[in-house]
Amino acid sequence: FFRSTPMRSRFQGIAAAAGVLVCATVLWLRARRSANPFSKDSCRPRPERPTDAEGVRMLEKGRDRVSKNIYRPSKVPAELDAIVVGSGIGGLCTAALMAKAGKRVLVLEQHDQAGGCCHSFTDKGFKFDPGIHYIGEMDAGRGVMRTLIDQLTEGQLEWAELDEVYDTVLLGPPNPRPYLEVPIKATPKARDEVLAAFFPKEKEAIAKWSKHLRQGKLSIAAVFLLKSIPRCWANLLLWLPFVRSFLAKAFVLSRITTRAMAEQVTANKDLQAVLAYCWGDYGTPPKESSFMMQACLSNHFQHGAWYPVGGADKIAYHMIPVITAAGGAVLVKAEVEGLVLERGRIAGVRMAGDGTEIYAPLTISAVGITNTLWKLLPVPLRREGPPAFQPSVSCISIFVGLRGSAAELGLPKRQYWWFRENDHDQSWARFLEAGRERVLEDGFPMLFVTFPSAKDPLEGVAHPNESTCTVITLLPYSWVAEWAQGPLGKRAPEYQRLKDAWGRKLWDQTCQLFPQLKDHVEYFDVGTPLTNSHYLQSDQGAIYGIDHVASRFGPECVMTLRPDIPGIPGLLLTGQDIFCCGFGGALMSGLITSCAALRRNVYFDLQNLQAKLKKKRQQPQK
Numbered sequence: 128f129f130r131s132t133p134m135r136s137r138f139q140g141i142a143a144a145a146g147v148l149v150c151a152t153v154l155w156l157r158a159r160r161s162a163n164p165f166s167k168d169s170c171r172p173r174p175e176r177p178t179d180a181e182g183v184r185m186l187e188k189g190r191d192r193v194s195k196n197i198y199r200p201s202k203v204p205a206e207l208d209a210i211v212v213g214s215g216i217g218g219l220c221t222a223a224l225m226a227k228a229g230k231r232v233l234v235l236e237q238h239d240q241a242g243g244c245c246h247s248f249t250d251k252g253f254k255f256d257p258g259i260h261y262i263g264e265m266d267a268g269r270g271v272m273r274t275l276i277d278q279l280t281e282g283q284l285e286w287a288e289l290d291e292v293y294d295t296v297l298l299g300p301p302n303p304r305p306y307l308e309v310p311i312k313a314t315p316k317a318r319d320e321v322l323a324a325f326f327p328k329e330k331e332a333i334a335k336w337s338k339h340l341r342q343g344k345l346s347i348a349a350v351f352l353l354k355s356i357p358r359c360w361a362n363l364l365l366w367l368p369f370v371r372s373f374l375a376k377a378f379v380l381s382r383i384t385t386r387a388m389a390e391q392v393t394a395n396k397d398l399q400a401v402l403a404y405c406w407g408d409y410g411t412p413p414k415e416s417s418f419m420m421q422a423c424l425s426n427h428f429q430h431g432a433w434y435p436v437g438g439a440d441k442i443a444y445h446m447i448p449v450i451t452a453a454g455g456a457v458l459v460k461a462e463v464e465g466l467v468l469e470r471g472r473i474a475g476v477r478m479a480g481d482g483t484e485i486y487a488p489l490t491i492s493a494v495g496i497t498n499t500l501w502k503l504l505p506v507p508l509r510r511e512g513p514p515a516f517q518p519s520v521s522c523i524s525i526f527v528g529l530r531g532s533a534a535e536l537g538l539p540k541r542q543y544w545w546f547r548e549n550d551h552d553q554s555w556a557r558f559l560e561a562g563r564e565r566v567l568e569d570g571f572p573m574l575f576v577t578f579p580s581a582k583d584p585l586e587g588v589a590h591p592n593e594s595t596c597t598v599i600t601l602l603p604y605s606w607v608a609e610w611a612q613g614p615l616g617k618r619a620p621e622y623q624r625l626k627d628a629w630g631r632k633l634w635d636q637t638c639q640l641f642p643q644l645k646d647h648v649e650y651f652d653v654g655t656p657l658t659n660s661h662y663l664q665s666d667q668g669a670i671y672g673i674d675h676v677a678s679r680f681g682p683e684c685v686m687t688l689r690p691d692i693p694g695i696p697g698l699l700l701t702g703q704d705i706f707c708c709g710f711g712g713a714l715m716s717g718l719i720t721s722c723a724a725l726r727r728n729v730y731f732d733l734q735n736l737q738a739k740l741k742k743k744r745q746q747p748q749k
Contacts (some may be wrong), residue, residue, distance in 0.1 A: 161725035164227035165736040169449075170282030176436065176585065183589035186437065187249075190444045194241045198461030200483050204454055207233050207487040209724065210476055212463045212503065215243025216710055217702035218493030219446045219457075220717025221724065223279045226453035228725050233485065234450065235461040235476065238662055242443035243493075244670075245710070253528035253595050253650045254586065257662075258670075259439035260577050260597070261289060261542060262710050263427035268744060271730075272711060274737045275718065280445035285436040287584055289540040291317070293432035296404045297545040298397060301639035305545065309401050313431035315340075322401065332393035336402055339388060342380060343422020349377035350419070350680065351715070354689050354705065355722045355730060361689075365682060374682060381680035385421045386413035386552060400549040407544065407575055409708050410520040410601060410671045414552040417677040420707060427711050434540075434582040466490060466698065468505040473697035489724060493702040496673060496688070497666040508695060519675065519708070521656035521668035523602040525630050525637075528650025529594040533581035536594055536643055543576040545640060555601075563606040567628050570636050575599045596644065598637050602629075604656040604667040615661050626653050671708035690720040699723055 177183045196202070209225055211218045214236035222232040240246050244258025264272040265286045276284060292310040299306035309325055312318050319337055323330045353361045364370045380388075385406065389399040403413045409420050435441050447457045464479040467486070475486035492499040497518065500510055529536060547570075548554040554572040561569060580586040580595040610622040630653035638645040656668030665672075678684060688706075690699040701720035703713040721729045 161230075161727055162228040163727070163732050164224045164721070164725070164729060165278060165732040168736065168740060169227070169278050173283055173285060176285070177588060180589050183437075183585050186585075190440055191240075193447050194246075194440060194443050194457075194459070195239060196241075196456070196458055197239075198235065198458035198478075200481065202456060202458055203485055204231055204233060204456055207231050207455075207485070209233075209489040209491060210235065210485060210487045211491045211493055211701075212476060213243065213493030213702065214238075214241040214443065214457060214459075215493050215702055215713060216245050216442065217705070217713040217716045217720070218243070218491065219245075219443060219450075220275075220279060220714050221491055221493070221701045221720045222455065222457075223446050223449045224717065224721040224729060225724055226450045226455055227278070229453060230455075230725075231453055232450055232455040233487070234455070234457040235463055235478075236457065236459045237462040237664055239459055240440070240443075241447060241457050241459055242440055243663065244713075245439045245442040247438040247440035250526075250652065251528065251650050252590065253526070253593065254438055254579070255526045255595060255597060256439040256579055257524065257526075257597075257654065259435065259442070259710060260575075260579075261293060261428075261432040261434055261582070262286075263432055264430070264711060265433035266430050268741065269430065271733055271737055272714065274740065275714065275733055276442075278733075278736070279449060280442070281449065283445040284441060286433040287436050287540075287582060289432045289434060289582060291431070292539075293428065293541050294405070295541060295543050296401050297543060297640065298400055298549055300547060301545070301636065305640075307397060307401075311404075313428075315429050322398070325401075326395060326398050329393055329395055329398050332395070332398065335392040336389070339380065339392070339418070340422045340425050343419055344426060345377045346379075346381045346419040346680070347423050347426070349374055350381070350685050350706070351719070351730075353682070353685050355719045355728070357723075358686070358689065358691055358693070361686060365686070378680070378682055380422065381417050381419035382677055383418045384414055384677050385416045385418050388418045388421075389413065396549045400546060400551060403551060404544050404546070406551060407573060407599075407601060409675045410522075411675040412552045412555050415674075415676050417675060417680040419680045420675045423707060423712070424709070427709070434579075436583060437585050438579070438583060463503065466492075466503050466505060468508065471696070473695060488697070489699065490697060491699045491701055491720060491724065493700075494664065495666060495669075495702060496700060496704040498664065499698075499700060504695070516673045516679075517676075518604075518665075518667045518669035518673060519671035520601045521604045521659055522599050522670055523629055523633065523656070524597060524599045524654040524658075525633050526650070526652045526654070527596040527598070527634065527644075527648060529596060529644060529647045530592070530649050531594060531647050532592055533578065533587065533594050536647065538578040538581040538594055538596075540578075540582045543574070543640065545574040545576070545636075547572045559603060563625060567632055570632055571600045573600055574633070574636060574640075576637055576640065593649070594647075596637070598633050600633065602656055604660075604669075607655050607657050608667075611657060611660065615658075618657070622657075626655055629653065629655075672703040675708065690723040 208230040209232045211222045211234045222234050247256050264270050294311040296309045297305040322333045462479040463476045465477050466473050467475045473490050477484050558572045610618045659668040705716035706712045
C-alpha cells in the first residue's frame with residue numbers, strides 16, 4: 128500500500144501508522160465484547176445509620192454473614208467465568224466489575240474475612256482497621272473514583288469527611304514540643320497558603336512544588352494509558368518516535384526522585400521535610416522514590432480526606448453482594464496452593480488442604496506479582512521479575528484501646544506525622560544502621576498516629592465512653608526474619624521480648640506527643656512484619672507491594688507491570704503492584720484489569736456514566 132502511494136517519507140509512514148493506530152484504538156474502545164458494567168446507575172437508597180449500640184451490633188453480625196463465608200467445595204458455583212485469588216480491593220473491584228457485566232466470578236481469600244487490607248478486627252470490644260486510615264477523592268460527584276466505588280457498592284458505602292486539616296506534620300524532638308507543627312489543609316490553595324505562612328521566604332518554591340504536583344497528573348495518565356490498552360498497541364505507541372517523544376515528557380517526573388525535586392525547588396531543609404512528609408504512605412524514602420508517586424498521593428488528597436462509616440470492613444461488606452447477585456461467591460479460609468496448567472494455559476486453581484481443583488476460563492491473581500510468579504505458577508512457568516521488583520518496607524503497629532470518649536480525650540479527626548529530624552533519608556538510614564536493639568534506647572525516628580474512633584460516627588454510637596488509637600512506623604523485615612517459621616502467637620521468647628519492648632517504646636513516644644492518653648489504656652496489642660506476613664501473605668511482610676522506586680515508573684517497568692503476562696494465557700494480574708499502592712491505586716488496578724478481562728475500555732464506560740450522572744444532578748428538580 129505504501130509503495131503504491133506518494134507517502135514515501137519516514138514521517139509520512141509514521142503518520143499513516145499513527146492514523147491506523149488511532150482508528151484501531153477507536154474501534155477497540157467502541158467494541159462491545161462484553162456487557163457494559165456501567166450501563167446504568169446502580170445506586171439505591173441507603174438505610175439510615177444505626178442510632179444505638181444494638182443497631183451497630185446487628186450491622187456487625189450482618190457483616191460477618193457476608194464477609195466470613197467459609198470455603199467448602201460445595202459452595203463453589205458451577206460454570207464459572209473467572210476465579211480471583213485474593214480479596215483485597217483490587218481483586219474485589221475486578222470481580223465486582225465483571226459481575227456487573229454479567230460474569231460469574233469466584234473470589235478465594237486465605238484469611239478468615241474478606242477485604243485484604245480493607246478488613247477490621249475487634250478484640251475486647253475495641254475495633255481497629257490495620258490497613259485503611261484515610262482515603263481521598265471521596266467527595267460526592269467530583270471524580271471517577273467516588274463514582275466507581277459508589278457503583279461497586281450500589282451506593283451503600285457511606286463516607287465521613289475528616290477535619291479540614293486532615294494531616295499535621297510535626298518536626299523535632301517531642302520534649303517539650305516539636306519545634307515545627309504544620310497543618311496540611313484540604314485544598315491546594317489552602318495548603319499553599321498555610322505553607323507560605325510558615326515559610327514566608329519560600330513562596331516561589333511552594334508555587335513551583337505545586338506546579339510540579341499538577342504536572343504529575345500527566346505522568347499518572349500516561350501510566351494508566353499504557354496499562355489499560357492492549358499490549359501490542361502500547362508497544363506500537365512506544366515505537367512511534369513522535370509518541371515516544373511525548374511520553375518522554377510525560378515520564379520525566381516519574382524518573383526523578385522526590386528528594387531531587389524537593390532540592391530543585393528549595394534549599395530549606397524544614398520545607399523539604401514538610402513537602403515530602405507523606406513518603407510513609409508508600410514506604411520509599413525520598414531519595415529513592417519516584418516523584419510521580421508523591422504527586423499521585425498529593426493529588427489524591429487535594430480535596431480532603433474521608434473515612435468509611437462503620438470501618439474499613441464495610442468496603443468488602445458492600446461490594447460482595449454485587450458479586451453474589453451475578454451468581455458468584457466470595458469464600459474465606461480458602462487458601463490456593465497453586466494454579467492449574469492445562470494445554471499451555473492457566474485453567475484454574477488447586478486448593479491447599481483438600482487438593483480440589485476449580486476450573487474457569489480466566490484466573491486473576493490479586494496476591495502480588497512476587498507471590499504469583501514464585502508461589503502460584505506451576506514450576507515450569509515460574510520466573511524472576513526485574514531487579515526493580517523488590518518488596519516494599521514493612522511496619523510495626525500498636526493498637527490501643529482507651530477509656531474515655533474522643534471529646535473527653537481531645538482526639539481530632541486527622542492524622543499526625545512526627546519526624547525527629549528534617550532529613551528523612553539520613554534519619555531512616557541511621558535508624559537502619561543502628562539496629563533493632565538500639566531503637567529501644569534511641570526510639571523510632573518517625574510516627575504515624577491516628578484515632579479511628581474519632582473518625583467513625585458509628586463508634587461513638589456503639590462505644591460512647593471508649594476510644595481507639597493506632598500508631599505505625601516503618602520497620603525492616605530483616606529485623607524479625609529469623610523467627611518467620613514460628614507459629615503465630617507461639618514464636619520464640621526473644622521475638623516476644625523485642626515485640627513487646629518495641630510496642631512499649633512506640634507508646635512512650637506517642638504519649639510524649641499526647642500526654643493526656645497515658646493513664647487511659649484499656650487494651651494494647653502489637654503487630655510486626657511477621658503479623659503482616661501472616662495475615663496478608665505478603666512477601667517479607669511488605670505493606671505496599673513492590674517498592675515505589677523511580678525505576679518502577681519508567682516506560683519499561685510500566686509495560687511489565689500490566690494485567691497480562693506474556694506467554695501465560697488464561698492468567699491476569701490485579702492489585703497494587705499493577706498500578707500503585709494504597710486504596711486508590713489498588714482500586715484503579717481493578718479498573719485496569721477489568722479492561723483486559725472484559726475486552727472493553729471500562730474506564731470510558733465509567734466516564735460516560737459519570738457524565739450522565741453529572742448532567743442529571745444539574746437538571747432542575749421538579
